[in-house]
Amino acid sequence: MTSSDFKLGITKTFPCNYLPQKEERLLIAVDERLHNSKSYAWLMTQGFRRSGDQAYRPHCEHCNACQSLRVIASEFSPSKSQRRNLKRNQQLTLKTSNTLKSEYYPLFEEYINTCHQDGTMYPATYSQFESFLSSSLTQQLFIEIWQQTEDGNSLLVSVAVTDVLSNALSAVYTFYSPSLRNKGIGVYSILMQIKECQKLHKEYLYLGYQIDDCKKMNYKNRYFPFEKFINGHWYRTDNVKNKNE
Known part of the structure; x- marks a missing residue:
């Protein structure tokens, strides 16, 4: 398949949310033939993402920052700082669900x-949620992280909304307790999403758009x-210089 085989729409220009x-x-x-799990998985290989049921890709005339x-995931090995993170949070419990x-x-x-x-989703509403x-578009996986409280109960502290693709998982959105x-x-x-990829024998975890000049979007x-x-091509990067960070 190629993108020229399908009907695609282009929005008007509007102020950038990130830069x-x-x-x-x-x-x-917009092509209805793309609104299924197989086509959505293919769209992801072409640099698309989704918001709700809408799959999109930045198409800016003078910028390719996204x-x-x-x-x-099949080759991932945590860095030194990531191993510290795992140790620091080892008391947390992981659960999964297929339902929002x-x-x-x-x-x-x-x-x-x-x-x-300062974001476009503030203030939060249930309909927006x-x-x-x-x-x-596809099967979903909700990765829940729970913390045990002093009184012995469990408290939900994070949910990673994740799409399930044929050979990958896609991190859609994560929300968590600000106190943590x-x-x-x-x-x-x-x-934990990478761990789930490995458990399910998925090759990749899609993390969305890396934007080097945006503090909120340059962590991926x-x-x-x-x-x-x-x-139009995927280019690989290995951690050579900073593998012990």
């Missing part, structure tokens, strides 16, 4: 309203080895 003084526009997979990145539960919403609301007050995170931010819960959630290139989608 000041920049404008962005998106390529949208580069799709996927971790080669209403019980997730209070954690989602707390995360958005605390950590992303459902439309953004659920999808009929200083313990690297975001990093831990990614490490720390999980080696990885591949970036640049000008």
Whole structure:
């Protein structure tokens, strides 16, 4: 398949959400033949992502800062700092679900309203929670992280919304308790998604768009080895110089 075989739409330009003084526009997979799990998996290999049931890819005239990145999970080995993160959070418990539960919403609301007050999703709403995170395009996996409280109960502290593809998982969105931010819960959630890839014998974990000049979007290139989608091709990067960091 090639993108020229399908009907694609292009949005109007609008202010970029990530880089000041920049404008962005998106390529949208509007062709109904692309609205299924097999085609969605193919779209991911072409640098697309999804929001709800809409698959898109940046299509900016004068900028290519957004580069799709996927971790080669089958070869991943944690760095020294990532091993410290795993040890620091070893008391946490992992569970998985195939359903977007209403019980997730209070954690989602707390995360958005605390950590992303400058974002387009603030303030959080339940309808936004459902439309953004659920999808009929493919099977979903919700990776839950639980913390035991002093009274012996378990508290949900993170949910990684993950799409299941034929040979990969795709990290759609992760929300977590802001109180655990200083313990690297975001990093831990990614490490758990990689672990799930390995458990399910998936080759890749798609992490979305790496944007080097955006503080909120430049953390994805720390999980080696990885591949970036640049000008229609995937290019591999191994951690040679900083393998012990």
